[in-house]
Amino acid sequence: MLKRLSESELDVMLVVWRAQEALDTGEVARRLQKGWKIQAVQVVLGRLVKKGYLSCEKIGRLNYYTPLVAEADYRAAETETFVEKLYRNSPKSLIAALVQSQPLSKEDFEEIRALLDRGEES
Template sequence: MNKLVSKITDSEVEVMRVLWDAGRELPISDIRKTLEQTSNWESSTIKTLLRRLCDKGVVFVSKKEVLYYTPLVSEAEYNEYSTQSLIDRLYSGSAKNLVASLLGSKKLDDSDIKELRNLFKVGSSDE
């Protein structure tokens, strides 16, 4: 699945988010309506992005009375891959270095740090 997810461009992620948010297959008219409200894309651009996603194997298209699109990659799979890719590229695969960077740059406030501490405590009790 990682190979498929790695091929999704930023513009295509916007289309995927519409599909993920819906939680069901969508007709092209609903996808177009949503994207035309949030972007300045023409209908032809949206169709091109959907075709590319289908060609990449991350979206399934079925023809009923109109074309319906269904994501084959979940948002969780995409987020997991993207996070790991970021950690690999920027922090040589070290999540610890990512957290240290966030702490050092003051991107986390006290409540964020407290929440992370609680998450680490829960994680360590599972072992």
């Protein structure tokens, strides 16, 4: 089971996931575009290594980080937890809440229908 990420940890992971290459601490800080001090970025990266989300390889004087957990795997785990906790494990209730909370365009409805139809086929 994956450990939940804090908002700051998720911000950093999104940068690393989208990079598709190992990043050093300074590059993570630049790509975050949040104005964080380098020390704050180092702390978050260290927490992510301890949680098992990132690997760290020291090359020269720099630490390079690569993901150990895929973004899709994290999203799937978070979605499952969300549906379990808030909708008592009922995807139907989640979809009903989404539809009731905001109107869907015809295109949105057609895309959702296509997804549901593919799910029935599996």
